[in-house]
Amino acid sequence: xxVIIVSAKNSLEDKLSGxxxxxxxxxxxxxxxxxxxxxxxxxxxxxxENASPYLNYGLISIQTITRTVTVGNKVITLxxxxxxxxxxxxxxxxxxxxxxxxxxxxxxxxxxxxxxxxFVYTHIKKLRKKLTDAGIPxxxxxxxxxxxxxxxxx
Amino acid sequence: MKLLVKTFIYLLLSMVPIGxxxxxxxxxxxxxxxxxxxxxxxxxxxxxxxxxxxxxSVNYVPWLGVHSDIDIKPLGNKLKFSxxxxxxxxxxISKKFVKVRYLEACVETTHSNYIIKLKQVNDESTKIIWDxxxxxxxxxxxxxxxxxxxxxxxxxxxxxxxxxxxxxxKTFRIDQPINDDFPKSxxxxxxxxxDAISIMTNYSRQQFIQQKQFAENASHEIQTPLTIALxxxxxxxxxxxxxxxxxxxxxRTKDALYRLSNLTQGLLLLAKIDNQQFKADGMVNVSEIxxxxxxxxxxxxxxxxxxxxxxxxxxxxxxxxxxxxxxxFSNLIKNAMLHGSKGKVVQIxxxxxxxxxxxEGEPLSFDESLIFDRFVKTTNRSDSAGLGLALxxxxxxxxxxxxxxxxxxxxxxxxxxxEF
Numbered sequence: 001x002x003v004i005i006v007s008a009k010n011s012l013e014d015k016l017s018g019x020x021x022x023x024x025x026x027x028x029x030x031x032x033x034x035x036x037x038x039x040x041x042x043x044x045x046x047x048x049e050n051a052s053p054y055l056n057y058g059l060i061s062i063q064t065i066t067r068t069v070t071v072g073n074k075v076i077t078l079x080x081x082x083x084x085x086x087x088x089x090x091x092x093x094x095x096x097x098x099x100x101x102x103x104x105x106x107x108x109x110x111x112x113x114x115x116x117x118x119f120v121y122t123h124i125k126k127l128r129k130k131l132t133d134a135g136i137p138x139x140x141x142x143x144x145x146x147x148x149x150x151x152x153x154x
Numbered sequence: 155m156k157l158l159v160k161t162f163i164y165l166l167l168s169m170v171p172i173g174x175x176x177x178x179x180x181x182x183x184x185x186x187x188x189x190x191x192x193x194x195x196x197x198x199x200x201x202x203x204x205x206x207x208x209x210x211s212v213n214y215v216p217w218l219g220v221h222s223d224i225d226i227k228p229l230g231n232k233l234k235f236s237x238x239x240x241x242x243x244x245x246x247i248s249k250k251f252v253k254v255r256y257l258e259a260c261v262e263t264t265h266s267n268y269i270i271k272l273k274q275v276n277d278e279s280t281k282i283i284w285d286x287x288x289x290x291x292x293x294x295x296x297x298x299x300x301x302x303x304x305x306x307x308x309x310x311x312x313x314x315x316x317x318x319x320x321x322x323x324k325t326f327r328i329d330q331p332i333n334d335d336f337p338k339s340x341x342x343x344x345x346x347x348x349d350a351i352s353i354m355t356n357y358s359r360q361q362f363i364q365q366k367q368f369a370e371n372a373s374h375e376i377q378t379p380l381t382i383a384l385x386x387x388x389x390x391x392x393x394x395x396x397x398x399x400x401x402x403x404x405x406r407t408k409d410a411l412y413r414l415s416n417l418t419q420g421l422l423l424l425a426k427i428d429n430q431q432f433k434a435d436g437m438v439n440v441s442e443i444x445x446x447x448x449x450x451x452x453x454x455x456x457x458x459x460x461x462x463x464x465x466x467x468x469x470x471x472x473x474x475x476x477x478x479x480x481x482x483f484s485n486l487i488k489n490a491m492l493h494g495s496k497g498k499v500v501q502i503x504x505x506x507x508x509x510x511x512x513x514e515g516e517p518l519s520f521d522e523s524l525i526f527d528r529f530v531k532t533t534n535r536s537d538s539a540g541l542g543l544a545l546x547x548x549x550x551x552x553x554x555x556x557x558x559x560x561x562x563x564x565x566x567x568x569x570x571x572x573e574f
Contacts, residue, residue, distance in 0.1 A: 008377035009370065010419065011432075012477040029377035030384050030415050081453055096391050098405055100412065109416070110450050110484060119457045144398045146405050147391075 002043045004036075032101040038091035057090045058152035059136050071134040081106055082127045089140070089150040098147035117146070124148065158309055162302060173294065177287055184286055188279040189255070193239055196257040196272050199224075200237065203270055204261045211263045223274070229267035234260045241276070252277050315339035319348050326355055328362045329430050366429055373422045380415050384408060413539065420541035423481065424528070427548050434553075437471040438479050444504055447480070447487050460494050460513075464502040472574060474553050482549045485542040486511050486570055493532075493568065512569035517561060525559050546570075 003023040007014065010028040018026045024047070025039050045055065045064055055062040061070045067083055069076045078086065088105055089097070099120040106123070128140050141149045203224055206214050215226050237259035246252040253276040261268045318337045326332070332355060336348040387408050391401060426432065444466055455462050472479065486509075490500045494513035503510045524530045526547035531540035550557035556573045 008374040010373075011426075029374075030381040030412070033385050033388050079453075098391065098408070100405070100409055101388070104412070107450065107454075109419075110447075110488065119454060122457050123453070144401045146402060 002047050004039060004043065006031075006036075032104065034088065034092040034095060034097055034101060035105045038088050038105070041091045042087070055087075055090060057093065058139060060086070060090070060131070062087070062090070071131070071136055074134055076130055076134050078127070078130065081123060082130070085123060085127055089148075092150065094149070094151050096143055096147050096149055102148075158305065162305075165298075169298065173291070177291065180290060181283055181287060184283045185279060188276070188282065192255050192274050192276055192279075193257070196239070196255065196274055197237075199272050200257055200259055200270060203272070204259075207261055207268060207270070208263050211265055211268070223272070225271040225273075227269045227271075229260055229269050232269075234267070246277075253280065312341070315341065315344040315348065319344070319351060323351060323355075328358055329433070332356065332359060362429065365425075366431060369422050369425045369429065369431075373418065376418045377415060380411055384411055387411070417539040417541070420539050420545065423545060424541065424548055427478070427545075427552055430552075432475040432478050432552075434474045436473070438474055438476045439469060440472050440479050440483070440509075441466055441468050441470045441504060443476065443480050444483050444487075444502070444509075447484050448502070451487055451491055454491055455500070458491065458494070459497045460491060461499045462502060463499055464504075466502070466504045467506065470504055470506060472553070478549045478552070482546055482572075483509070485546050489542055489570075490568075492538075495566075507574060509572040509574075510569065512567050514566050515568055516566070517563065518568075522559065522561065526557070 002025075004025040004027060005018040005021075005023045006027050006029065007018070008029040015026045024043050027036060027039060042064075045053070053063055053065045055064055059071050062068070063070070064087075069078055069083065069086065084106055085102065088102065099117040102120045102124075103117070106120075124140065128138065132138055139150055139152055141151070143149050203226070207226065218224055218226065235258075237257060240256050240258075242254050242256060243251045244254050255274045255276045257270075257272040259270050261270055315337050322334075322336060336352040339345045339348060387404050390396075391404050396404075444464075448462060448464060448466075452462070454460075487500075487502070490502075490511050490513040493515045494500050495515050498514040500513045501511065518525065519532050520530060526543050528544040529540040530543075531538050547557050550572055556571075558571045558573075560569045560571065561567070562569070
């Protein structure tokens with residue numbers, strides 16, 4: 001059994017004491033459901049020793065221990081944030097993800113809402129380019145100019 | 155000045171007039187008493203002389219002789235008068251003035267009438283009075299010295315409970331539990347003091363705990379409905395039948411809710427710092443914190459085409475709480491990133507003595523002195539809570555650092571300087 005603490009208490013001590021009590025993850029309120037979703041999935045992967053460390057989505061294959069992303073036999077080099085972004089998208093397929101939620105997931109409180117939408121856009125753009133360059137059809141669709149939809153188009 | 159010293163000074167000051175008046179009164183009293191005594195003796199002698207004179211006036215007067223201190227003269231034709239006492243100062247053998255008391259009276263015998271003049275040297279009395287006065291003054295002084303010594307000795311034990319209470323007050327910390335009760339004292343005043351302070355400290359501590367709990371509970375209570383609202387909106391966004399207009403409206407609502415969440419978190423953080431709820435637990439490597447933050451903000455800098463020029467001295471350790479240092483530096487860096495002009499440089503410097511960050515940008519749209527106030531923000535940034543720099547000031551103040559802001563018009567440089 002895995003435990004994720006959901007709490008409004010966001011100080012370092014609270015988080016540390018949460019981990020000390022044996023929780024596997026700690027998420028502070030308020031949060032976006034896709035983030036919780038991504039964290040739960042990550043936890044299940046970590047917990048389940050029998051499960052393969054590979055996370056597959058469409059043509060993308062991710063070795064979550066070494067953090068290597070491969071398409072076919074080709075390794076795609078991603079920055080840390082791009083990797084986190086990809087995991088987030090894969091954990092929340094077929095779901096409308098707005099830019100603010102993505103920004104919050106990637107940078108937390110370090111980023112205010114202002115200007116973050118453009119910022120997310122540049123990151124998405126780079127990731128999208130890396131994926132399409134590797135021969136993956138564009139899984140990411142822009143929706144209404146304020147968010148994205150990730151789906152493997154079967 | 156100690157209460158005791160002050161008391162002694164007042165005591166001495168009041169002793170001087172009391173001593174002078176007392177001495178004068180005593181002198182008068184004793185000299186009157188002696189005079190009365192001498193007068194009584196004179197009266198007794200007069201009685202005796204009168205008796206002798208009446209018995210045998212012819213032989214008695216010559217018998218007395220010339221050198222006697224009894225002077226008897228015939229009254230002759232003079233008028234009779236009632237007995238009278240008077241004092242005369244006479245120059246004695248040793249050229250000293252001597253006080254002499256006289257009694258003059260008329261006596262009638264069967265043959266003739268006489269004037270009797272009796273004298274008594276009152277020399278001793280002055281001496282006695284002086285001796286007595288000096289003795290009394292000496293005794294008084296000895297008593298005073300004894301009183302001072304005794305009070306000094308007694309006061310040490312007497313004031314002990316007071317100093318214990320004061321000592322306990324000095325070490326009283328509102329964020330720490332009260333270990334022992336305040337000392338009991340057999341002196342009513344100190345017991346009252348002890349009780350009052352005990353009640354006060356317990357009450358303050360209780361209030362503090364309540365405040366603390368309120369801050370935590372409020373945070374929890376506000377964040378929970380916010381989370382529910384945000385999840386609801388997120389679900390709503392997933393609906394396929396929404397128009398773009400509605401989606402954008404939902405997005406704006408979500409952003410507003412997030413701002414509310416940030417605002418409460420910021421205010422609660424300020425409250426927690428005010429309540430001193432962040433216990434400093436040792437030295438914090440701020441170089442590490444700043445380097446981590448630079449790593450995080452690197453993407454953002456790239457995006458905004460801001461060049462970060464930094465000079466971070468390694469292993470700068472400051473006393474305090476790691477979380478607060480993170481908030482402090484994060485807010486300053488974030489501030490520089492958000493307000494820095496595109497394509498310009500943000501300079502960051504950390505040394506043993508200071509942290510300095512500067513960015514190029516337009517002058518402030520408000521008064522410079524307001525920069526660290528809560529809810530003060532540039533007019534074009536309505537989405538910011540306006541708490542970031544207030545937190546910077548608060549945390550700096552908590553750790554006794556000077557936080558300064560300076561704008562140079564020539565180079566358009568906003569600079570924040572923290573002196574450790």
